[in-house]
Amino acid sequence: MAALTTYPPSPAKPITAITTISEFPRNPKTLILQQSRNARDLNQIHAHLIKTRLVHSPAVMENLLESAVILLPNTMGYANSIFRHIDEPDSSAYNVMIRGLIYKKSDHDAIVLFKKMRENSVRPDEFTFPSILKACSRLGALHEGEQIHAQIMKCGFSSNGFIQNTLIHMYARCGELEVARHVFDGISQKDVCTWNSMLAGYAKNENWEEVVKLFREMKKSGTGFDEVTMISVLTACGRLSDLELGQWISEYIEANGLKGNLALITSLIDMYAKCGQVDTARGLFNQMDQRDVIAWSAMISGYSQANRCREALDLFHEMQKTNVEPNEVTMVSVLYSCSVLGALETGKWVHFYIKKKKMKLTVTLGTALVDFYAKCGSIDGSIEVFNKMPLTNVFSWTALIHGLACNGQGKMALEYFQEMREKNIHPNDVTFIGVLSACSHAGLVNEGRKIFNSMSRDFSIEPRIEHYGCMVDILGRAGLIEEAYEFIMNMPTQPNSVVWRTLLASCRAHKNVKIGVESFKQIIMSEPAHSGDYILLSNIYASGGRLEDALRVRNQMKEKGIRKAPGCSLIELDGEIYEFFAEDNICPYSKEVYSATEDMMRQIKSAGYVANVADARLDAEEDDKEASVSHHSEKLAIAFGLIRTPPGTTIRISKNLRVCTDCHNATKIISKVFKREIVVRDRNRFHHFKEGSCSCNDYW
């Protein structure tokens, strides 16, 4: 380094950056980094180094190289040209280049350069391996990682702590948790990074129990832990709903004044939200003095996972007032919220925004879009997005198949399932739920039976209770009530109330009193207080002409104090979501809504509508029953839609319960009288009402 202390004076045509230096630092890297601001500076320094022959000093050139890597964004071009001019690059020069490539996320190029280094017989040193292993981790390149591991042993670096820690990380990120653990267990002197690498490895593989278990061991070992440790553990607490440990860490953070760590607080917010403490999470979020896109996304997803989707969208709007730009991850939660709320217009705007910002249509984002359009009853939108996705996986195909099935396009769903098979994408258990419900909607009984039987035989997927439920729906919907009953009785697992309720609904549609009563008995053994079941049974009796029994069931329900869950319907107009509750007259526009509803009911009555008072609430006085039925949330929302949207446009409603018989009947007539297509999403499926009939063929 002697040459540097006699660093020559500035050239004749001064370079401001250098001439202003009164005393030359001993370390040329400091000099170059401090003085260079852009490519021009670097060029001038480079020229200067040539003049002063310092270009032949590998150490100086490495520092120039490093500056080039850090200062020039998005390109390694200049760094490459410097590297090429180094006479015989040693391992340090290669290290700088490899680090640079990794810094620029060119992991693949880093591995190529490493291979070249070996070809040129340059021995990697202890600093080479951690970097190159990082590239392998990020690429999930297990094969390369293993070869590098062998070289580490050959070079005698296998007890280097840095290298061991990166090896753990590499194996874990490539899914080889046992190998990672083996390396971990073999380390006698474990430092915080050793533990953190293993913890992060378990976390990345979603092995949350092991994260918590290992953290307890870590505490016992006396190593101590840091913020990085807590981030992995908090993530695990969220997934496991382990609020106790999460809170312990939360208190530790508070006590040690660590609230300034953005990543740490974000994982704390995520933990609280996933443990059901969304308001606590929001409190922390509000206290943050800086929030990046991940913090915003975590809070938005927190609301959406807690089923507080309106608040998720409100927060997204708040975010847009800041200068933090949302990313694909943010959009996934936003779209999910739109799909829960049935907010088609808002979601469409989000889709437009995604396109405008040229966001990458990742598999996750694409799948969220496919699911969103399907859940908003716009299946054409789903198909369009799906066809544009550059990459699809089993999630995306499942979303599409399920979406088609729910929207009454069973046959098309099965065609896509066939295509998926041809593309060698392996269906999983969830895919089969979509496929079986497609059979149900399309009335394909034999096809359904075949697919059900093929699950374990051809795909090694054991049917779960949900799949049995789908089979019951297929048989019941087709009117094969006895067979459905037998099917339940012969199930290898204990049928649950959901399965029996499916059969109960079939009995209502096919007027089978005997099995309906039996199904009801089975349900109330485990779930005695579900109002919908009493109503279904009462309707079954009524349709079989047994009005006294129907009334008895209703009274039973009243005696047991089982109240009908309050119905709630949503309609979105101009991106604004309006919420209606049955017989709700406290909302600010209720006067307008009630007069519109009365007008609507008057018009459909003259077209032949007769109220079905069996659907009225129980405590309504006899002569108020008709009014009670006419004030169901769904009718209020439709009436509001009729007066607030242009003639001929589609009205879209989402509701929390199943559609009741009276509303179903009324909506059919409304669609005809007012010449409107009406799409209603109930808690199970879609009803596309058009010209007096419904896509569900009166079975739901």
Add this chain to the structure above:
DNA sequence: GTAGGGTTAG
């Protein structure tokens, strides 16, 4: 000069 970290889909 080298290692470990936060948000997302069916």
